[in-house]
Structure formats: structure tokens, C-alpha cells
Amino acid sequence: MEPRYCKPVIIITLLISVATTTTGLKACNFPAIFNFGDSNSDTGGLSAAFGQAPSPNGETYFHTPAGRFSDGRLVIDFIAEGLGLPHLNAFLDSVGSNFSHGANFATAGSTIRPQNTTISQSGYSPISLDVQSVQYSDFHRRSSLLSRQGGVFAELVPKEDYFTQALYTFDIGQNDITSGYKLNMTTDQVKAYIPDVLHQFSIAIKNVYSQGGRSFWIHNTAPLGCLPYILDRFLVTAAQIDKYGCATPFNQVAQFFNTKLKETVIQLRKGLPLAAITYVDVYSIKYILITQAQKLGFEKPLIACCGHGGKYNYNGHRKCGSKITVNGKEIVIANSCKNPSVRVNWDGVHYTEAANKWLFNQLVNGSFSDPPLPLRMACQRMDH
Ligand SMILES: *[C@@H]1O[C@H](CO)[C@@H](O)[C@H](O)[C@H]1NC(C)=O
Ligand SMILES: *[C@@H]1O[C@H](CO)[C@@H](O)[C@H](O)[C@H]1NC(C)=O
Ligand SMILES: *[C@@H]1O[C@H](CO)[C@@H](O)[C@H](O)[C@H]1NC(C)=O
Numbered sequence: 001m002e003p004r005y006c007k008p009v010i011i012i013t014l015l016i017s018v019a020t021t022t023t024g025l026k027a028c029n030f031p032a033i034f035n036f037g038d039s040n041s042d043t044g045g046l047s048a049a050f051g052q053a054p055s056p057n058g059e060t061y062f063h064t065p066a067g068r069f070s071d072g073r074l075v076i077d078f079i080a081e082g083l084g085l086p087h088l089n090a091f092l093d094s095v096g097s098n099f100s101h102g103a104n105f106a107t108a109g110s111t112i113r114p115q116n117t118t119i120s121q122s123g124y125s126p127i128s129l130d131v132q133s134v135q136y137s138d139f140h141r142r143s144s145l146l147s148r149q150g151g152v153f154a155e156l157v158p159k160e161d162y163f164t165q166a167l168y169t170f171d172i173g174q175n176d177i178t179s180g181y182k183l184n185m186t187t188d189q190v191k192a193y194i195p196d197v198l199h200q201f202s203i204a205i206k207n208v209y210s211q212g213g214r215s216f217w218i219h220n221t222a223p224l225g226c227l228p229y230i231l232d233r234f235l236v237t238a239a240q241i242d243k244y245g246c247a248t249p250f251n252q253v254a255q256f257f258n259t260k261l262k263e264t265v266i267q268l269r270k271g272l273p274l275a276a277i278t279y280v281d282v283y284s285i286k287y288i289l290i291t292q293a294q295k296l297g298f299e300k301p302l303i304a305c306c307g308h309g310g311k312y313n314y315n316g317h318r319k320c321g322s323k324i325t326v327n328g329k330e331i332v333i334a335n336s337c338k339n340p341s342v343r344v345n346w347d348g349v350h351y352t353e354a355a356n357k358w359l360f361n362q363l364v365n366g367s368f369s370d371p372p373l374p375l376r377m378a379c380q381r382m383d384h
């Protein structure tokens, strides 16, 4: 063999071309993303409807509140960047939004099932997944109309064929689990309603499919038993705390949800022959980050960076950005920690930008996905 063939760059090129020919797969070139979810992927929906996420949210990247519950970007922002697309505007954001490459229907506090409580009673967003589906359908209908009419608004909505070519992302379910516990249900009672939650989830997927959506990217639910707001709010016995400090019953119910979600995805693949549905094990990625934080260059994974007091620097009555008035002056009493770039948890519920970036880097190549395709190939239907 000629020495020049040993140059690393040539070897890498050869490896890539071999990989492409053996799988026969090409990148998808998604022109748009439509996202559905809760605060894990809300880029401004709840803020537009119910008030802006307060400072110091947004400080690291946007240098101002930016509708996100984090110091900076969320995983969905890194997904958009990774596909060469702009950050998604919230569907509900009526000021300055440009939806030409997608829209975000997620709002913080969203559940899959509509709740029987108001947002002021329970904190759950009334914009549950069924409402997000209605908003998506109307967005699609009106975008098609505007595209045909042309003019200034046609440039701000997706082209008609983008609705078929787009990546549809979903990250929702965590709040459905907590809602039962907030109503004092037992774990068995919570588990008993999860099949209904997932039935309603599959209705949302079928709604998108019926309107031409083909590529679905579904995050499973996270180890909520490792989050300060759960550890602070719900009493667990010492025996129920694992060696990393996480509350085992909550993680077990999240895993139960995920098992059922995976079964739901398998059923959906059977029923939707043209859909490519990727199931992403975000649970495992987050659990690795939390339990191996030090090794990965992070600190204090169970302690909120932005909060106020208590064992976990989390207080449900004094959340990140809370202010009090002293002698007529407003003072922020729940501020950011010194260095969010080495922290996992931002505000007791959500992750820091640094953590979100790390999570994205794990999931982008498909090593936590079923089927194990990289993000940019998620339009490929793999037959099981
Ligand atoms: C909307 O965003 C796209 C992508 O960033 C950009 O190319 C386009 O110019 C924007 N449209 C308007 C009217 O600002
Ligand atoms: C809300 O109430 C209705 C009627 O009682 C019930 O069928 C439904 O399951 C409840 N939803 C939730 C999320 O508890
Ligand atoms: C749940 O239990 C707590 C403590 O017993 C009680 O204060 C609260 O009102 C209960 N909540 C509901 C929704 O029943």
C-alpha cells in the first residue's frame, strides 16, 4: 500500500463512505422542526401567555430572560443548531416571531392529559398536549393559506412541503407523573393512569401523521427522583434514597412510564407505515450526568444553582429569580450561583445550559436512540 493511503484524513473518509454504503442511508436535511412539550423544551410559550421567566433565567447565553427556564439554551436549541436551523419561536409569541423553519408548541408546566386544576392552583399549564395539537393543526392550516396568498406573511411561515419534511420533536410526560402525586395519589395509583396518558400521547402523534408529518423524535421522561423540587416537596424514607441521593420511587415510576412509552412507540410504528419514529433514552443520559457528574467535569448535581436555601438550594415559595421588597426596594433573593457552567441543575427543576449542551452531545449521534440513528438521519424508517 502506498504510504499516502495511511494519512488519517483519507482513512476517515473511507470509513465514512463505508458506513454510508453499508447502511445506504443519507442525511435528511430537515427544513423545519415542530416541537411539542413542557418546560424542558419551552422557548417562550408560557412566558408569552403567563409572564416572562424572570432574570437570571437566560443570563448565560441570551443575557436577558428569553422564555426559557435555564441560564441559557435548551436541548431543543442545540437540536435546532445541530440541524443548521434557527432557534424555534414559541407559537404563542406574537411579537417578532419568524416561523419559516418551524414552531414550538411547548409550554412550561404542560402535561399530556388536560388537568382538572387551574394554573394558579397547581402550576400546570392549561396548554396540555391536546391543546398543542389543536394549535399545530390551526398553525398548519393558516400557514398553507398564507403560503398560497403570498405577501409579507408568507415569508414568516413554513412552506407547505416543510410540514412533511420536518422533524417533529416531543418531550413531555414528567408533569403527568407529578400531577397525581400532588393530588396525594400513591405510586400504584399514578401507575394505573399512565396507560391513559400514553393513549392520549399517541393521539397527538397520529394527528401530526394525518397531516403529513413523517419524522418523529421522542424523548422519554427523565429521572425526576434526582430533581431538587421532587426531593424537597415529597417525603421519602432513607431506604428509598439511592446511593447517589435520588428518590428511588420517583425514578421507578419514570422508568415504568418509559417502558410503556416504548411499547406505545412500537404500536405507533405498526399503525403508521410511513413514519420514522425515534425513541430517545434521555432518562439514561440524564442519570449518567447526575450520577457521574464529578467525572464529567460538573459539580453538585442535586443542588440547584439558582434558588434559595434548604438542603437542595430549592424553595418552592422562593424560586429562581424571586424578589422581596425591603424598605420599598426590590431585591432578588434567589439568584444564580457563581459558575453555572459547571453545574447540572439550574433552578431545582431544569438543567443548566452546560448540562443541556452535554446532553445534546450524547444524544446527537444516536447512541441512546432506538433505532440508533443520528439526529440528522431521523427521517429514515428502520424496519424492526
Ligand atoms: C426568517 O428567518 C429565516 C431563517 O433564519 C430568514 O432567512 C428570513 O430572512 C427571516 N424572514 C424575515 C421576513 O425576517
Ligand atoms: C378530570 O376529571 C375527569 C372527570 O372526572 C376525569 O375523567 C379525568 O381523568 C380527570 N383528569 C385528570 C388528569 O385527573
Ligand atoms: C394532600 O395531603 C395534604 C396533607 O395531608 C393536604 O394538606 C392536601 O390538602 C392534600 N391535597 C389534596 C389535593 O387532597
Ligand SMILES: *[C@@H]1O[C@H](CO)[C@@H](O)[C@H](O)[C@H]1NC(C)=O
Binding pocket: 361, 362, 365, 366, 367
Ligand atoms: C456518541 O457520542 C458520545 C459523546 O461524544 C460518545 O461518547 C459516544 O462514543 C458516541 N457513540 C457513537 C456510537 O458514536
